[in-house]
Amino acid sequence: MKTQEAHSGLRERKKQRTRDALLRSALELFTTKGYDRTTVDEIAEAVDVSQRTFFRYFTSKEETAFAVQDMVESRFVTLLRERPAADSPFEALRGAVLDAWDTLGEPIEEVVPVELHMRTYQMIESTPSLIAVHLRRSTELEEEIARVIAEREGLDVEADLRPRVTVAAFSGVMRMAGRLWGAGEDISVESIREVTESYLDQLGPVLAGKWRTE
Amino acid sequence: MKTQEAHSGLRERKKQRTRDALLRSALELFTTKGYDRTTVDEIAEAVDVSQRTFFRYFTSKEETAFAVQDMVESRFVTLLRERPAADSPFEALRGAVLDAWDTLGEPIEEVVPVELHMRTYQMIESTPSLIAVHLRRSTELEEEIARVIAEREGLDVEADLRPRVTVAAFSGVMRMAGRLWGAGEDISVESIREVTESYLDQLGPVLAGKWRTE
DNA sequence: TGTCAACTGTCAGTCGCTGTCATTAGCCTC
DNA sequence: GAGGCTAATGACAGCGACTGACAGTTGACA
Secondary structure, eight states: OOOOOSSOOHHHHHHHHHHHHHHHHHHHHHHHHOSTTOOHHHHHHHHTOOHHHHHHHOSSHHHHHHHHHHHHHHHHHHHHHTSOTTSOHHHHHHHHHHHHHHTTHHHHTTTSOHHHHHHHHHHHHTOHHHHHHHHHHHHHHHHHHHHHHHHHHTOOTTTOSHHHHHHHHHHHHHHHHHHHHHHSSOOSHHHHHHHHHHHHHHHHHHHTTOOOOO | OOOOOSSOOHHHHHHHHHHHHHHHHHHHHHHHHOSTTOOHHHHHHHHTOOHHHHHHHOSSHHHHHHHHHHHHHHHHHHHHHHSOTTSOHHHHHHHHHHHHHHTTHHHHTTTSOHHHHHHHHHHHHTOHHHHHHHHHHHHHHHHHHHHHHHHHHTOOTTTOSHHHHHHHHHHHHHHHHHHHHHHSSOOSHHHHHHHHHHHHHHHHHHHTTOOOOO
16 A cells, blocks of 8 residues: 555556555646546546556455545554544544644655645535545544554453543544534644544543533 | 426326336445446436436436435435424334334335335445444434434524434434444335334443443 | 566446436326 | 326436556566
8 A cells, every 4th residue: 555665676666656546646637627527537537547557456446545545544644643642532642643743744755735735625625426435445544543543541442431432523524624624724633633633632632511611 | 306296297297107116226236236237328228218317317326325315315304203292202203113014115116116116225224334434314304304403393493403313313223223224134114113213222221331231 | 588477548437416308107187 | 088298217328437457668687
């Protein structure tokens, strides 16, 4: 899934270049023409390969839309695991997301410009068929995150509700933030980082029963 | 969307019968062969109409899978609105779901046997492409429910976080219950009602910070 | 350099879904 | 109750996502 530079013959490099080119072209087309109005044939044509070849790199048109998200998410999980053991579950989650936003370029820049990824994210948030897939992927990620949290705390995910409940609350807020950001004007990373942070900071008080913020 | 009996000429009745037949055949095929392995042609053939006619009754194959859910959900919203004003938001939600399960037959029996609907629900919970759609539909329903709650409490949904947060927590638990039920053996209404109730009853203590249940 | 395996293109076909147009069949009026 | 109106349907053609099969091309490596 990641860009591999090392141990590569000409063949490997060529493959990587084709994949990257397909991905970039796809996202560029999606964000300019719209996902539904972009055909796989157009994507393939833009890179000058056959449609059949496209389907050898990506199992579906959908997959291209989420390929970069995939990289970002797995980075998030890594960052979460690296959090100091002293952090509470919520602090760890909060810290990992903010870290992830602050260093967004690292995992993806080599494949796709950050700005294109942001446009892609916004496009996903405004395309019904992709929203559906996005939500399903999110629940799968939630499951993984809950396991990491349980591990950190030395708990059994199946027996103890707390990891899943914590993650569910956290994810709910993240989804809300994503939706709000997607509906807004400012497409920048700074913007979503800011929205994320302020929403997360409201979660604690709300759960604690403090309804009034002032 | 609902079964209309009154003010019907032969034409209306015939249409209704065709729609019901298509729906029943579709769900029957989905639950026996699997959603992906049944084609629209098969559904149409089973009712002896052309494939084109199928698409005049349902905008997509997906729609048939959720047609009954739709009826159940709108019934739930109605029940929620009818809850006594004295109920707290959570009590109202809890009461409405349990009511809905207890009288499941009323809204749907005329169109589809309850048992078929239960099998359909389970099938949705175990079909990735439908899980995605299910989640998106759920978030749309959540939005509606949040508005009802806000109305009940005389609050502004946009300004006050509480309605949405409450509904988000409630829905999260409902989804968990649905998933658990779908993975289990017992397909009965009683079974899911029971799972729902016990999960909901755990939510209060968990949110209040009581981690130990004993 | 030649052999092998990986990669790719071409083609044909399935399935979901849509537009078009001719035909059928309730419905309504005179 | 014959005839006209219109909703409902069927038949057909076509698009786009996706797959399987087969043949041609091109790196890898002895």
